[in-house]
Amino acid sequence: MVIMTSSLTFEPVLERIAEEIEHTPGRGRPADYIPALAAGDPRRFGMAVAEVDGTVYGVGDWREPFSTQSVTKVFTLALDLAREGDELWAHVGREPSGNAFNSLVQLEYEDGIPRNPFINAGALVVTDRLLTRTGDAAGTLLDFLRTESGNGALDFDLEVAASETAHGDRNAALAHFMASYGNIHNPVPLLLDQYFKQCSVRASCADLALATAFLARHGVRADGSRLFTRSQAKQVNAVMLTCGTYDAAGDFAYRVGLPGKSGVGGGIVAVVPGRCTLCVWSPGLDDRGNSVAGVAALDRFTTLTGLSVF
Numbered sequence: 001m002v003i004m005t006s007s008l009t010f011e012p013v014l015e016r017i018a019e020e021i022e023h024t025p026g027r028g029r030p031a032d033y034i035p036a037l038a039a040g041d042p043r044r045f046g047m048a049v050a051e052v053d054g055t056v057y058g059v060g061d062w063r064e065p066f067s068t069q070s071v072t073k074v075f076t077l078a079l080d081l082a083r084e085g086d087e088l089w090a091h092v093g094r095e096p097s098g099n100a101f102n103s104l105v106q107l108e109y110e111d112g113i114p115r116n117p118f119i120n121a122g123a124l125v126v127t128d129r130l131l132t133r134t135g136d137a138a139g140t141l142l143d144f145l146r147t148e149s150g151n152g153a154l155d156f157d158l159e160v161a162a163s164e165t166a167h168g169d170r171n172a173a174l175a176h177f178m179a180s181y182g183n184i185h186n187p188v189p190l191l192l193d194q195y196f197k198q199c200s201v202r203a204s205c206a207d208l209a210l211a212t213a214f215l216a217r218h219g220v221r222a223d224g225s226r227l228f229t230r231s232q233a234k235q236v237n238a239v240m241l242t243c244g245t246y247d248a249a250g251d252f253a254y255r256v257g258l259p260g261k262s263g264v265g266g267g268i269v270a271v272v273p274g275r276c277t278l279c280v281w282s283p284g285l286d287d288r289g290n291s292v293a294g295v296a297a298l299d300r301f302t303t304l305t306g307l308s309v310f
């Protein structure tokens, strides 16, 4: 049953989803390979919807800041694509990997070219290229998030970044390996510092739903200026749909039917092109690194509203 398609407010559907999630057992486990995230409480849940005009609705912990982690990969991809355009795709692919987000296995037989910009290897390539173009990839990202969300208080969480640096052997291995193929151009320690800062940004569901809205507006930023072309917005949304939730992207497309991007802090952003953006947060993850309650809530949202790309 579709309970709304174009009503004035998303609040009733958000309330209903929160109520259902509240009574759903089995919320997964917080990421513990980054010790600073291990204390996340799987009972926490927030959800926000931002309409393309900037109106934002929410339920639960929707104004609580959390660690954005891989959700930031959407923004660094968009910021780099806006600067270098299609040249990027010579250095990172756009196919689902079918492997874990931090896997090394494909890199050797695919000559140091990561499958897509959302697995860690691909995100490292994007951040490296954005760093070359801007001198400060993490700072460029933070400026963009502050401007698009309207929240100038957004910031890095240097404790989380330090925690990841201290346990960053896997990402360091990925970066050094790609450097050996000439696909990383900055010194690896500098790149890792930028990447871990990028991942550490704290933001709420409200902040992230608003910051993602340029993808629902086909590339147009909050101030009405254009970040990139309508076609590039379509490309980023398409890569989110096929690769944004890693080796669960097929199941996510099946259940939710929207472009989405997850992070191991428990956040997921999703886009209804031309209409609205969503962000959900709950720290309990499944074994692929996606928020259990977050995916369930997005599944319910598209089922109840009929708002999906299909």
Ligand code: DON
Binding pocket: 068, 069, 070, 071, 101, 102, 120, 164, 171, 199, 262, 263, 264, 265, 288, 289, 290
């Ligand atoms: O590099 C990492 O492993 C983390 N900073 C980000 C991974 C992540 O969020 C994957 N998403 N589900």
